[in-house]
Amino acid sequence: MATLAINARRCSLCGECIATCPFNAISEVDGKIEIDAGCRMCKLCLKNCPEKAITLIDDKRVAVDKEAWRGILVFVEHLDGEIHPVTLELIGKARELADSTNQPVYCLFMGDQIAEQAKSLLQYPVEKVFVYEDSALRYFRVDVYANIFEDCIRAVQPSTVLVGATSVGRSLAPRVAARFRTGLTADCTTLEIRENTDLVQIRPAFGGNVMAQIVTPFSRPQFATVRYKVMSPAEKGGSPSGTVERCVVSPVRLKSKIRVREVVLNEQSPGILEAETLVVAGRGVKDKQDLELLQELADLLDGQLAATRPLVEAGWVHYSKQIGLSGRTVKPKLIITCGVSGAVQFSAGISGSECIVAINQDRSAPILDQAHYGVVGDLYEVVPSLIDRIKG
């Protein structure tokens, strides 16, 4: 077990480690430095100790044989056969990562009566689509899906497994990753790969205040869930030699403890995820009624109205329209924010947008920095003038 040890003979009790520990896990007890359970192993104390009295005692970790694991496996998410678009984004990314490390791209597709859809995936640059077909796989049930996932991984031995960071993916992936006792990085927004096939995963952390770069250097396969609408979807064509491989489903693997009573489609107002143009209302909007002004602008631009969290919390706008870390990530062509300050938790959700226009009257608002076009002005004046202009 890795642990930090303090060499009492070297230690001068200068207190530098106590002061630097971001977690307040170090204290002086009876003339000795002690590290308690608050330690997160950030090793900052070790770097800062002027006496070099702190050392890391690290047992050798046995890394897996990385050569034995090859290929990038993409989980095909679908609802009753209809493939979720995040799947194509995963294939697109997988192809890129695979090409630079000379690996194949595989898809895992489990469901009921999905032969046609499986074949359709061959339009994209994938080497193989592994198909597990059974009526018991029609709807997502985490235990059965995890079993099949496990079977596939054991058979294919992929180096990397990519799953969409959707509701289904974020329930399934941790289950499978834990089964292989391997690492899973949640909700990645950037993926790169090293020559030795180590995946470099970047994700927002601490509520989007910082980005964290995470690797899984000792185990395989390495799992990542990837945010929807962040990567570009795969282009058609490219690998006409791809094949569909039907795999055996063994009945014991299909025994579920979970009984699906009913699956219903949620009521869908036209989604902000698909919209090419978005108008976002922030707290600069003073009154619920004033949303009509922004709705009018959205309508004129053939777009959708979205909002920041405070407006959703006030009950003015439905949660499905919330953009940001705890809302949706959007990737429209054009996004016009009105009275939005640009808190990191919000901007985490719009950074993939092609053109960001921000209207804010406060010159120092962070959003004016994040936008491609910062417009310093009162939304109650700028928006009506824009509407007038569009109407001609």
Place this chain on the structure above:
Amino acid sequence: MRITGSKARGVILRIVVCIKQVPATSKVQIDEVTGVLRREGIESKLNPYDLYALETAVWIKDKVGGAVTTLTMGPLQAEEAIKESFILGADQGYLVSDRKLAGSDVLATAYTLSQAIRLLDGYDLIICGKQTTDGDTAQVGPEVAEFLEIPHVTWVKKVNEVTEDSIVVEQDLGTSSAILELPYPALITVEKDIFQPRLPSYRRKKLTAAQQVNVLTFSDFLDSDEQKYGLNGSPTQVERVFPPDANEDKVLWEDEPSLLGEKIYMLIKDRNFI
């Protein structure tokens, strides 16, 4: 909502709620030199999402009878989180605290929690929050379920039925919802707003003030393989943290409102957005 098995009939559900103490502020800064997070102060609070998990447990207990046990892994100060859970209706609580657990990622955390749960006097239902505000992975719950080899359902937005041997819940899958029945033992992670968390009452605060928090350490665990805990049991490694991108090629317009409207109009017209 159908409830079968009343307190009178003696259904006693053993419910475990996993809770975590998180920094009270989301304002973290990065030390430019070392790349390490600096937290302003060390104020902590209960992960807000875990309040919903706890409320769900207490609600079920009130309906069918049961006992609610809270569990957390963290430094000794995390005892506060368990004490807070007493005020909010938990009957007993455990803190897992040991330096050997330092540096745990999701996998090691989940394994540690599963080991702690195995030490309890049986359990029927485990409830986790949807996610934490610091780790923010929403992965710990499902991984705990995997280690305990029990079924799990994430994103539960509604409890439809609680019976002696199973629970029926509604899962939010974004575009669809599933109504699922799962037998005990099982684990669920609950959405915000499933139940409105109660406010701490002064009466319960006084009532529970003297209640003890049970502390578990590494030496209590059945599995004493050190490679499965702490930093060594953590397959993922944070290589660096850095601030989100700054925007380099931005344009700032300051002008009369009508001219600003005109400028935006020309922009969206030029770029064929209309």
